[in-house]
Amino acid sequence: xxxxxxxxxxxxxxxxxxxxxxxxxxxxxxxxxxxxxxxxxxxxxxxxxxxxxxxxxxxxxxxxxxxxxxxxxxxxxxxxxxxxxxxxxxxxxxxxxxxxxxxxxxxxxxxxxxxxxxxxxxxxxxxxxxxxxxxxxxxxxxxxxxxxxxxxxxxxxxxxxxxxxxxxxxxxxxxxxxxxxxxxxxxxxxxxxxxxxxxxxxxxxxxxxxxxxxxxxxxxxxxxxxxxxxxxxxxxxxxxxxxxxxxxxxxxx
Amino acid sequence: xxxxxxxxxxxxxxxxxxxxxxxxxxxxxxxxxxxxxxxxxxxxxxxxxxxxxxxxxxxxxxxxxxxxxxxxxxxxxxxxxxxxxxxxxxxxxxxxxxxxxxxxxxxxxxxxxxxxxxxxxxxxxxxxxxxxxxxxxxxxxxxxxxxxxxxxxxxxxxxxxxxxxxxxxxxxxxxxxxxxxxxxxxxxxxxxxxxxxxxxxxxxxxxxxxxxxxxxxxxxxxxxxxxxxxxxxxxxxxxxxxxxxxxxxxxxxxxxx
Numbered sequence: 001x002x003x004x005x006x007x008x009x010x011x012x013x014x015x016x017x018x019x020x021x022x023x024x025x026x027x028x029x030x031x032x033x034x035x036x037x038x039x040x041x042x043x044x045x046x047x048x049x050x051x052x053x054x055x056x057x058x059x060x061x062x063x064x065x066x067x068x069x070x071x072x073x074x075x076x077x078x079x080x081x082x083x084x085x086x087x088x089x090x091x092x093x094x095x096x097x098x099x100x101x102x103x104x105x106x107x108x109x110x111x112x113x114x115x116x117x118x119x120x121x122x123x124x125x126x127x128x129x130x131x132x133x134x135x136x137x138x139x140x141x142x143x144x145x146x147x148x149x150x151x152x153x154x155x156x157x158x159x160x161x162x163x164x165x166x167x168x169x170x171x172x173x174x175x176x177x178x179x180x181x182x183x184x185x186x187x188x189x190x191x192x193x194x195x196x197x198x199x200x201x202x203x204x205x206x207x208x209x210x211x212x213x214x215x216x217x218x219x220x221x222x223x224x225x226x227x228x229x230x231x232x233x234x235x236x237x238x239x240x241x242x243x244x245x246x247x248x249x250x251x252x253x
Numbered sequence: 254x255x256x257x258x259x260x261x262x263x264x265x266x267x268x269x270x271x272x273x274x275x276x277x278x279x280x281x282x283x284x285x286x287x288x289x290x291x292x293x294x295x296x297x298x299x300x301x302x303x304x305x306x307x308x309x310x311x312x313x314x315x316x317x318x319x320x321x322x323x324x325x326x327x328x329x330x331x332x333x334x335x336x337x338x339x340x341x342x343x344x345x346x347x348x349x350x351x352x353x354x355x356x357x358x359x360x361x362x363x364x365x366x367x368x369x370x371x372x373x374x375x376x377x378x379x380x381x382x383x384x385x386x387x388x389x390x391x392x393x394x395x396x397x398x399x400x401x402x403x404x405x406x407x408x409x410x411x412x413x414x415x416x417x418x419x420x421x422x423x424x425x426x427x428x429x430x431x432x433x434x435x436x437x438x439x440x441x442x443x444x445x446x447x448x449x450x451x452x453x454x455x456x457x458x459x460x461x462x463x464x465x466x467x468x469x470x471x472x473x474x475x476x477x478x479x480x481x482x483x484x485x486x487x488x489x490x491x492x493x494x495x496x497x498x499x500x501x502x503x504x505x506x507x508x509x510x
Contacts, residue, residue, distance in 0.1 A: 043354075044351070044354035044355060044358050046358065047354065047355075047357050047358025047359075047360075047361050047362075048357070048358070050358075050361050051357055051361070055446045055447070058447070058450045059446045062449040062450040063449055064445065064448070064449045065449065065456075071316060071317075073317050073319075073322075075319070075321035075322055076319070076321070077319035077321050077336075080335075129316070129445075129461065131445050132309075132319075133305075133308075133353065134305075134334060135305070135306070135308065135311075135465055136309055136311075136318055136319035136320065137316075137317045137318060137461055137462065138317050138319055139317050212445050212449045213445060213446065214445060245350065246350025247349070247353065248353060248357075252444065252445060252446025252447075253443065253444035253445065253447065
């Protein structure tokens, strides 16, 4: 074996060992700092993990773009919703007076709030864009109570990592977000839109707006919030119903 | 030692030995590996990008756009959503879930491969040596005369087995330094989370829907490059050029097309 090829073999070997241990360390660090999404397994896990980790390093505190009032869309698109259940129709007939938002899981004080309970809490407005994964979008003013207000009232346990939220649509469609988005100042339990009540088509009486993620994370008809430190035991453990039907859990892209 | 094609040299005794050839080094390992990784990433991005477009084959200009608004243009195909009025009365199957996962994973492959290529290319002088126009190529004539030769379908110069002509360099440099950076930028401008951290990225492009429309057009330009690139390879010695990009070595004797 010549001098050159031996040197080359040694450097290649060292580089391979360094690379492998570097990857192992990176994986440990990523897990430690919450940079691994619940749907990190499978064929598309590496890309999804890279995206989520990069976003969490870059965007934890950044604010979604807000627009001037003049840019509010004249013709927003509500998108189609599943036909309302009988239960939803009953709520709609009674003006959503009986609608309850249950807050449970790893909290000091489990809550059951009516829409007017939520409306009487602190509220804010934001003019942000709804962005559908299909490609279309619209800008609207959203009026609501920051999710963090409700979570503070319930008193989150320190180990909480995800907020799971459920809709009355599609037989209980559910999603979850990490604490960076759950405690984000623009994440609203929305009950008003463009100076009026939030129309049913756009998610009324209660929609969770997550403006830094695609529209499918902004579930309509919210009835249930659960604080948890792990997605194990929620469906298939992939974080939400979206990965179970083939869509990414993290939709900030 | 090289034997130019059409050599004046003829052996005194007829032999059955094929004309002598040398195998010259053409592409470095770096160029070959990054070329094929980019090819894999680009094909995946193209297929999944088309799938994503099918869910809303309408394009707009400005910040917002949806089926209640006038499109800039539409692609006349059925959509994979029944909310899009295409006039076909037929809804294609929804492939967006895996398409989106694969699109972003392939985008990572493209970006990481591109970063390695860019850094190594600058470090080793690849851009300066192989892609930057040399002294004889920095005039309009170098471009017009080569274009004329292409249009006449004249066989390539012997030197073109080992180096690029002015038009090739212009094409490769625009893909590497203009189109790929643009397609990455317009793609990132479609990420709501990325836009929250870097709002100027999308604002400079004229809004979200403008960014999406530009992403589509830049992708179309890259597809056009791919088609011309493959046609040129096929017309100018497919086997030799494929061998060059796979093994790194080419024969100096051009194959006859």
